[in-house]
Amino acid sequence: MRGLAGFAAFVLAATACRHPEHAVTLDLIEAFPATDSAGPTTQIRAGDRRAADNFLEGWSPPERGEDGQFIAWSNAPRASISFDAGPRPLETTVVLDCVVGEPSHVPAVFARLNGRPVGRFRLSPGAEQIRVALRAEQQVAGRNVLDLFVPGGHVSAERGEIPRHFGVRSLRFESEAARSPAAHVEGDRLVLTPGTTVTYFLRLPPDARLAFESGERTADRLRVAVQADERPERLAGTTRREPGHLTADLGPEAGAVARLALSTDGTELALVRPRIEGRSVRPAAAAPRPTARASNVVLYVADTLRADRLGCFGYGRPTSPRLDAFARESIVFETAMAQASWTRPSTASILTGRYPAEHGARSLMSALRADLPTMATILAEAGYDTAAFVTNLNVAPRFGFDRGFAEYHYLEERDDRETVYVSAAELNAAAFPWLDARSDRPFFLYLHATDTHAPYRPPPGYAERFLPPDIHPTIGPRTPVLTLLERPTLATADNIALLGALYDGEVALLDEAFGALLDRLRAHGLDRSTLVVFVADHGEEFHDHGGFDHGRTLYQELVRVPLLMRLPGGAGARRVRALARQIDVLPTILAVLGLEPPKDLPGSTLLEAAVPAADETMMETQLGHPALVGVVAGRWKAVWGEARPGAERVELYDLVADPAERWNLASDRPVVVGYARQTAARLRRTRAPQEAAPDTTVIDPETERRLRALGYVDADAR
Numbered sequence: 001m002r003g004l005a006g007f008a009a010f011v012l013a014a015t016a017c018r019h020p021e022h023a024v025t026l027d028l029i030e031a032f033p034a035t036d037s038a039g040p041t042t043q044i045r046a047g048d049r050r051a052a053d054n055f056l057e058g059w060s061p062p063e064r065g066e067d068g069q070f071i072a073w074s075n076a077p078r079a080s081i082s083f084d085a086g087p088r089p090l091e092t093t094v095v096l097d098c099v100v101g102e103p104s105h106v107p108a109v110f111a112r113l114n115g116r117p118v119g120r121f122r123l124s125p126g127a128e129q130i131r132v133a134l135r136a137e138q139q140v141a142g143r144n145v146l147d148l149f150v151p152g153g154h155v156s157a158e159r160g161e162i163p164r165h166f167g168v169r170s171l172r173f174e175s176e177a178a179r180s181p182a183a184h185v186e187g188d189r190l191v192l193t194p195g196t197t198v199t200y201f202l203r204l205p206p207d208a209r210l211a212f213e214s215g216e217r218t219a220d221r222l223r224v225a226v227q228a229d230e231r232p233e234r235l236a237g238t239t240r241r242e243p244g245h246l247t248a249d250l251g252p253e254a255g256a257v258a259r260l261a262l263s264t265d266g267t268e269l270a271l272v273r274p275r276i277e278g279r280s281v282r283p284a285a286a287a288p289r290p291t292a293r294a295s296n297v298v299l300y301v302a303d304t305l306r307a308d309r310l311g312c313f314g315y316g317r318p319t320s321p322r323l324d325a326f327a328r329e330s331i332v333f334e335t336a337m338a339q340a341s342w343t344r345p346s347t348a349s350i351l352t353g354r355y356p357a358e359h360g361a362r363s364l365m366s367a368l369r370a371d372l373p374t375m376a377t378i379l380a381e382a383g384y385d386t387a388a389f390v391t392n393l394n395v396a397p398r399f400g401f402d403r404g405f406a407e408y409h410y411l412e413e414r415d416d417r418e419t420v421y422v423s424a425a426e427l428n429a430a431a432f433p434w435l436d437a438r439s440d441r442p443f444f445l446y447l448h449a450t451d452t453h454a455p456y457r458p459p460p461g462y463a464e465r466f467l468p469p470d471i472h473p474t475i476g477p478r479t480p481v482l483t484l485l486e487r488p489t490l491a492t493a494d495n496i497a498l499l500g501a502l503y504d505g506e507v508a509l510l511d512e513a514f515g516a517l518l519d520r521l522r523a524h525g526l527d528r529s530t531l532v533v534f535v536a537d538h539g540e541e542f543h544d545h546g547g548f549d550h551g552r553t554l555y556q557e558l559v560r561v562p563l564l565m566r567l568p569g570g571a572g573a574r575r576v577r578a579l580a581r582q583i584d585v586l587p588t589i590l591a592v593l594g595l596e597p598p599k600d601l602p603g604s605t606l607l608e609a610a611v612p613a614a615d616e617t618m619m620e621t622q623l624g625h626p627a628l629v630g631v632v633a634g635r636w637k638a639v640w641g642e643a644r645p646g647a648e649r650v651e652l653y654d655l656v657a658d659p660a661e662r663w664n665l666a667s668d669r670p671v672v673v674g675y676a677r678q679t680a681a682r683l684r685r686t687r688a689p690q691e692a693a694p695d696t697t698v699i700d701p702e703t704e705r706r707l708r709a710l711g712y713v714d715a716d717a718r
């Protein structure tokens with residue numbers, strides 16, 4: 001081991017002479033668990049970009065079927081499929097996922113491999129599979145052609161129409177597994193086995209190259225395929241720089257999101273310390289800014305508050321004079337992302353600094369994991385007085401949110417109250433006596449206000465200030481938002497304008513109450529010693545993408561949240577464009593208090609570094625159908641359903657060119673989609689090894705009834 005390390009140091013030193021600024025930007029051993037390592041089974045879908053390599057001839061261009069999956073229709077008497085058996089063919093079953101339009105036209109399909117019969121298959125209406133078993137000796141090394149003879153399938157093609165009699169949605173090649181164990185990692189070695197491909201999706205740095213150490217002949221046996229987004233695949237040759245040290249130049253793809261596929265010929269191959277090297281994209285870490293210290297923390301969570309409804313985030317209507325003034329004394333994060341689009345998982349991410357997959361409070365039935373440190377447990381242990389006043393059932397003690405707090409006051413919703421939720425003014429009234437009684441001991445106060453959550457029922461005079469003239473809504477101010485969700489014809493511009501004005505009225509009400517809290521802190525002189533953090537758990541939809549309420553999608557109106565932090569005396573007030581995340585709130589608060597965060601937190605402090613530590617994050621929701629996962633990485637945002645693999649809808653947006661998320665680029669940018677998926681897997685695996693945090697059923701029938709009455713409907717429960 002020591003010899004190897006010494007050798008590696010020599011290699012790196014030798015490399016450093018050539019490119020002083022070259023550094024390892026990705027360790028491919030560390031990144032391996034998130035890769036798609038295609039083993040002996042590979043699947044090709046008719047709509048895949050590279051499917052044309054396999055659907056050789058006799059097929060229509062792929063056409064989207066009713067279920068959204070692509071189908072290639074047979075449009076000639078012979079439809080051919082090709083595949084590469086590699087240098088040593090293995091016993092393989094080709095599984096065709098078929099669609100039969102009219103059975104009268106497709107009595108049977110005959111299959112020939114390289115001109116020799118290999119089977120005859122009867123089909124029935126609907127969809128079904130054909131499994132063509134191919135013995136190793138029937139195949140040839142390299143390219144093989146499987147012909148399918150489909151009687152009648154070509155008839156309408158001759159008339160210039162696509163004949164929809166026999167189609168194929170996907171091909172799967174299942175090879176004899178025993179002789180081809182999957183690619184894997186042994187220590188610092190990436191082991192490529194015959195017939196397997198390890199695929200990385202990554203952002204390549206400037207001057208990128210693949211580097212690794214290896215034995216003799218590796219350069220001849222390794223296949224390095226690289227594909228930058230929107231460009232064709234290229235084979236990158238390996239070159240030997242020093243004995244045993246190999247590199248593959250990825251310069252043509254440098255700076256791009258790319259797919260890197262590593263495979264071998266018939267020989268097993270081990271790459272030692274495989275890595276991507278290049279010029280570091282981020283400027284060298286500047287000296288940390290001296291952090292202004294605070295003794296106390298007030299965490300104010302505004303439920304269901306869209307960032308873009310506040311003046312300090314660019315809104316044109318005067319909804320938020322107090323927050324706007326507060327923003328001028330604060331560090332304002334212009335691009336803060338929620339980790340979920342509904343209360344329980346997102347608030348749990350704020351309080352634990354972890355993604356929902358790790359903290360466990362993800363579904364209607366689940367509570368916060370009982371063994372995780374939270375903001376309250378950490379600060380209580382450090383000697384802080386802790387108290388919380390909350391107004392939303394989702395963060396009630398029964399879901400584990402009270403752990404660590406000396407006092408936890410859940411001010412319950414009531415159906416017979418006009419606003420259902422306790423107002424922010426009443427929340428103040430409950431919390432002020434506690435605040436007034438502070439002595440010299442440091443404190444942590446968590447307030448959770450729910451005014452901007454539906455129903456939007458501000459007191460008289462509030463909504464009127466924001467109501468556009470000349471609108472003629474067909475709903476009343478008391479019509480529940482869920483009614484609009486159920487009756488799309490009600491989603492007219494005037495009705496949405498009415499809802500928006502009611503919502504803005506609630507924002508103004510919240511703003512007043514938050515201002516009153518700031519006044520109270522100042523009256524006690526606590527503004528000079530207290531860090532005040534203002535954040536929303538998530539936003540709200542107003543038909544931006546056809547919906548209302550929240551928790552069902554992950555568009556920006558739901559996951560871009562206001563995040564403001566005021567240090568004592570307004571120290572360091574500025575606006576920050578770089579990505580900030582709810583998981584960063586806890587480490588940032590601890591840093592300002594001079595406390596060490598738990599070692600394994602995925603987030604980082606937002607105040608000390610000149611450059612943000614990360615420009616990627618993920619979010620989820622399990623309230624809708626299907627449950628969704630989203631990834632933001634640089635300018636890209638991808639969202640996909642995870643309920644039914646294979647039948648999912650993927651959306652990809654360029655947040656710089658298209659901040660309103662109008663143009664789904666997923667089918668044009670498969671490499672970026674792959675990159676987003678691998679980013680999600682990486683964020684989960686490296687930070688949440690105990691992802692299996694079990695969903696604990698913690699709610700009694702009455703709680704479930706209450707949640708449903710408040711508009712929460714669980715995907716699992718339907």
Ligand SMILES: [Zn+2]
Pocket residue numbers: 303304342343344537538
């Ligand atoms: Zn909420």
